[in-house]
Amino acid sequence: MEETRPKISKEIEISPARLVEIQKEIKNVPEFKKKIEKFLAGKVSELLEIILGGAISLDASDVHIEPEENQTKIRLRVDGVLQDVLAFQKEIYKTLLSRIKLLSGIKLNITDRPQDGRFSILLDKTSIEIRASALPAEYGESIVMRILNPKSLIEIEVLGLREDLLEIFKKEIKKPNGMVVVTGPTGSGKTTTLYAFLKRIHRPEIKIITIEDPIEYHLEGISQTQVNPKKGYDFASGLRSIMRQDPDVVLVGEIRDLETAQIALQAALTGHLVLTTLHTNDAAGTVARLQALGEKPINIAPAINMAIAQRLVRKVCRNCVKFVLISSELLKKIKKELKAVPKTIKIPELKEGLKIPQAQGCKDCNFTGFRGRIGIYEAFFIDDEMEKFILTSPSISALRELAIKKGMITMYCDGLMKFLKGITTLEEVERVTGE
Numbered sequence: 001m002e003e004t005r006p007k008i009s010k011e012i013e014i015s016p017a018r019l020v021e022i023q024k025e026i027k028n029v030p031e032f033k034k035k036i037e038k039f040l041a042g043k044v045s046e047l048l049e050i051i052l053g054g055a056i057s058l059d060a061s062d063v064h065i066e067p068e069e070n071q072t073k074i075r076l077r078v079d080g081v082l083q084d085v086l087a088f089q090k091e092i093y094k095t096l097l098s099r100i101k102l103l104s105g106i107k108l109n110i111t112d113r114p115q116d117g118r119f120s121i122l123l124d125k126t127s128i129e130i131r132a133s134a135l136p137a138e139y140g141e142s143i144v145m146r147i148l149n150p151k152s153l154i155e156i157e158v159l160g161l162r163e164d165l166l167e168i169f170k171k172e173i174k175k176p177n178g179m180v181v182v183t184g185p186t187g188s189g190k191t192t193t194l195y196a197f198l199k200r201i202h203r204p205e206i207k208i209i210t211i212e213d214p215i216e217y218h219l220e221g222i223s224q225t226q227v228n229p230k231k232g233y234d235f236a237s238g239l240r241s242i243m244r245q246d247p248d249v250v251l252v253g254e255i256r257d258l259e260t261a262q263i264a265l266q267a268a269l270t271g272h273l274v275l276t277t278l279h280t281n282d283a284a285g286t287v288a289r290l291q292a293l294g295e296k297p298i299n300i301a302p303a304i305n306m307a308i309a310q311r312l313v314r315k316v317c318r319n320c321v322k323f324v325l326i327s328s329e330l331l332k333k334i335k336k337e338l339k340a341v342p343k344t345i346k347i348p349e350l351k352e353g354l355k356i357p358q359a360q361g362c363k364d365c366n367f368t369g370f371r372g373r374i375g376i377y378e379a380f381f382i383d384d385e386m387e388k389f390i391l392t393s394p395s396i397s398a399l400r401e402l403a404i405k406k407g408m409i410t411m412y413c414d415g416l417m418k419f420l421k422g423i424t425t426l427e428e429v430e431r432v433t434g435e
Contacts, residue, residue, distance in 0.1 A: 010103045012045075013122040014053050022053040029076065029366045032058060033086045036074070040088055044095045048103075052121055052145070056128060058366070061147060065100075067093055067140035078366060079314045079373050080187060093140065100143055104132040112136050126150060131214065153217055156196045159189075160374035162414065164345060169306075172381070173197045173275075176248070178305035179268035183280040183289075189312045189375055190277045191216055194251055197275055198222065201249060209245055211238040212253035227253075235260040243267060252276040258294040265295065268303040282411070283309040283378050284400035287390055301382065301390040308379040311411055311432040313424045315372045316357045317365035323355040323422065330356075330426070334416055341417075342407050348420040357422045374423060376415040376432070380408045 014022075026032045032054045039047045055063045055076055062077040072093035074085040101108050104117025115134045120127050131146040161169060172180060180197070182190045195217060202208060202221060210219075213227040213235070225242070227234050235252060236259035242250055243263070254277050255261050268274045280289045286307040290300050335350050348354070359369025380386070380403035389402055404410065415429030429435070 010105075011120045011122055011127070012049065012103065014049050016124065018049060019053065019124055022050065023057050026054040026057045028363045029058070029078075029083055029085055030363075032076075036086060036088075040092055044092075044099045047092075048096065048099055052130065052147075053123070055145075056121070056123065056147060056149060059149075059372075063145040063147070065093070065096065065143040065145075067137060067142065069139055072140075079368075079370055080312055081314070081368070083366060083368075090140075097134075097141060097143060100132055100145070101134065104130075106132065106134055111141055148216055150217060152192060153195055153199065153219075154192065156200045159193060159196055160418070161377060162345070162409075162417070165377060165379060168379070168381070169197075170200070172306045173201050173273070175273060175305060177268060177271045177273055179265065179274045179276065179303050180305055181276055181278055181286050181307045183278045183283060183286055183307065183309045184311060185279065185281075187312070188310055189373075190310065191253075193308070193310060193375070194275050194277065195219065198249070198251060201273075206248040207246060208249040208251070209242045209247040210251035210253070211235060211242060212251070236263060239263045239267070243272075247272060249273045249275070254278070255290070255293070261290055261293050261295050262299070265290075265299050265303040268305075269299075280309070282396075282400065283307045283380050283408070284396045284403055285309075287394075287399060288396050291393065297391050297393050301387040304382050306379055306381050308377060309411060310375050310377045311415075312373040313376055313415060313418065313428045313432050314368075314370035315374050315423055316359050316425060317362060317369055317371040319364045319371075320360040320362035320369065321422070322358045322360050324358050326352075326354045326356045328352065334420070337416055338413055340404060341409055341413055345409065347417055350420075354420070355422075356419065357425055359425050359428075370428070374418065376411050376418060376429070378408055378411045378414060380406070 026035055035050055035054060039050050051063060058078055060076040060078045064075040066073045071087040072090060073087045075082050076085055098108060103119040106115045106117040113136065117132050118129060120129045129148040131148060133144045134141045182193050184190050198208060198219060209223045211225050211227065215224050215226045225238060227238055235256060239252060239260060240263060250267060250272055252264050252274060255264060264274050264276055278286055278289050280286055287300055331350060338347060341347060361367040361369040365371040412433045412435045415433055418424050419426050419429055
């Protein structure tokens, strides 16, 4: 099998004193900008420490360094939204680019094609991996550094699942075989959900193997392998090799082609629990996506246990949120939307006088009004009736209709319930669901 760990070129250590300084002085983007400005004329190694240390302190997922005609811009992605930090001279960009390339094991003399690399930061005894990507652009190479912070690995209880869904998920991932599919666009938290599942089911007596592109987080006691298409090691060939390793649980990073779909479905039918992701808009699109890859309904229906779709919504900042009275028009609209929710699900009482959250903005939340994110979900389960229905090759809308009839709560409705509980705003729910 392919080596399980991607090579990390270098490790940089941020001293405890520097870490304390960063955490004390950088609590929002304007403070981050001021701190970087102090180091622009200094050593490039210290400048990069401040950029990465500050990004980690602000819980950013990515740092973007983008060269423009006369300057270079730094942007941060915090809670899924990009924010401008500052612009600086091109000369500083060149030394910073060389430093990042050197650390990441990216070739310095190649500037006309994309390159990827990794390095890690040792921060208070915690190793945080940084995945660097260099892309040729009009005015130089654009660099994006993805921060893979182990603290992002969370327990299943912290995902933001409703109580009823949490109990069902716990039950479904205990099953010895079948497939659990998590769907959604890039950046919707699919990997976090799958890792939370793995953390929950991991125990010494079962063998778990993952095949990913790339390995995002390292989990102790789990065999992780990374695809390498250049060497002919893709999801299909890797999965075939994994099945000879006698696993109990297999995580397939993504099903992208028919061969991978066939092997994964076969594994689910022959006594293995398979966790995987697909790119579809909603849970009902799972079956249609597998069919579009070329798989037959007769193989899909008995293999899948559960299909989940998810998005991430930003949570309102608890420090500056304002609660206002709901309008009668909005109350009427929400009542209509939540009509289909089963009576067994607790929802806040919908009556005049209900107060709803409004995002404001303060220094604690980078003046956005939001801090942190939470998942909104929809999921359906394959029982005998659903299995027979899938065999008829139904349309996505027909499958969705049956799933709702059988009790599925849509992502939009799940988001509305979180809005009514004061966790997020209606605008945020509509932004991510497109409703």
